[in-house]
Amino acid sequence: MSEAAQTLEGWYALHDFRSIDWTAWRLADESERSRALDELQSFLQQWTKTEENKQGSTAVYSIVGQKADFVFMHLRESLEELSAIETAFNKTTFASFTYPVHSYVSIVELSNYMAQPGSDPLQNPDIIARLKPTLPKAGHICFYPMNKRRDGNDNWYMLAMDERKSLMRSHGMIGRQYAGKVKQIITGSVGFDNWEWGVTLFADDALQFKKLIYEMRFDEVSARYADFGDFYVGNLLNEEKFAAMLQI
Numbered sequence: 722m723s724e725a726a727q728t729l730e731g732w733y734a735l736h737d738f739r740s741i742d743w744t745a746w747r748l749a750d751e752s753e754r755s756r757a758l759d760e761l762q763s764f765l766q767q768w769t770k771t772e773e774n775k776q777g778s779t780a781v782y783s784i785v786g787q788k789a790d791f792v793f794m795h796l797r798e799s800l801e802e803l804s805a806i807e808t809a810f811n812k813t814t815f816a817s818f819t820y821p822v823h824s825y826v827s828i829v830e831l832s833n834y835m836a837q838p839g840s841d842p843l844q845n846p847d848i849i850a851r852l853k854p855t856l857p858k859a860g861h862i863c864f865y866p867m868n869k870r871r872d873g874n875d876n877w878y879m880l881a882m883d884e885r886k887s888l889m890r891s892h893g894m895i896g897r898q899y900a901g902k903v904k905q906i907i908t909g910s911v912g913f914d915n916w917e918w919g920v921t922l923f924a925d926d927a928l929q930f931k932k933l934i935y936e937m938r939f940d941e942v943s944a945r946y947a948d949f950g951d952f953y954v955g956n957l958l959n960e961e962k963f964a965a966m967l968q969i
């Protein structure tokens with residue numbers, strides 16, 4: 722049996738994708754729409770407070786295309802907290818004008834492929850910050866799930882640790898060229914959702930998603946060993962932008 726990579730886990734993650742029932746929203750009277758918007762704004766403010774108190778983080782983006790209208794990406798200490806956020810939101814007036822279209826459950830994960838031998842990662846403040854990150858409020862988000870292949874000769878899980886380390890080094894080298902342009906949050910989802918990882922990328926220039934992902938396709942880790950699910954790409958929402966999007 723090959724040696725399993727050791728992983729460190731941080732905050733649990735929920736990507737909650739919703740669409741808006743535009744017909745119902747348009748037909749609602751002004752006072753109901755305004756109540757719904759107030760509730761939404763108070764949730765956004767509550768999530769900002771949680772983030773300021775370092776008890777979690779939330780990113781809110783509109784989604785381009787027909788797969789969803791917007792996503793809430795929440796990071797919290799426990800699955801119970803994620804569930805509570807989801808339920809509380811579902812009880813709002815605003816939620817009654819939305820319907821869920823997709824969700825993804827995972828946990829922020831770092832593997833030990835690049836670990837310094839002999840050091841305790843949990844004593845390293847940079848590692849802790851990566852496990853419990855404040856989600857960037859970059860202009861754009863890109864989310865997709867992925868697996869590492871287990872197919873005949875292309876089986877990631879049968880490779881020796883040293884080989885995987887060397888392949889991951891090459892993966893990391895490509896990623897490093899995008900420092901300052903694309904920020905990645907890798908969340909593990911084995912046992913939590915249908916794929917093995919969620920990949921969430923943040924950038925101010927959305928074109929950098931395409932550049933990075935395309936370049937990685939030529940790297941062996943992705944070219945030979947990765948399979949991908951649906952891609953979701955979108956634009957940053959804040960209180961003002963959300964209100965503008967909902968303006969009738």
Ligand code: VOV
Nearest residue numbers: 831832834835893896897899903905907918920934937943
């Ligand atoms: C934006 C840049 C970027 C950078 C710098 C980067 C670096 C690194 C390092 C150093 C490491 C290993 C240690 C750790 O941190 O866990 C990883 C780990 C991982 N990555 Fe990565 N990755 C990036 C970006 C990046 C992208 C764009 C993708 C999607 C692949 C693609 O083809 O679409 C990805 C995937 C992953 C995954 C699924 C893992 C876990 C693999 C496992 O088997 O455990 N990743 N990644």
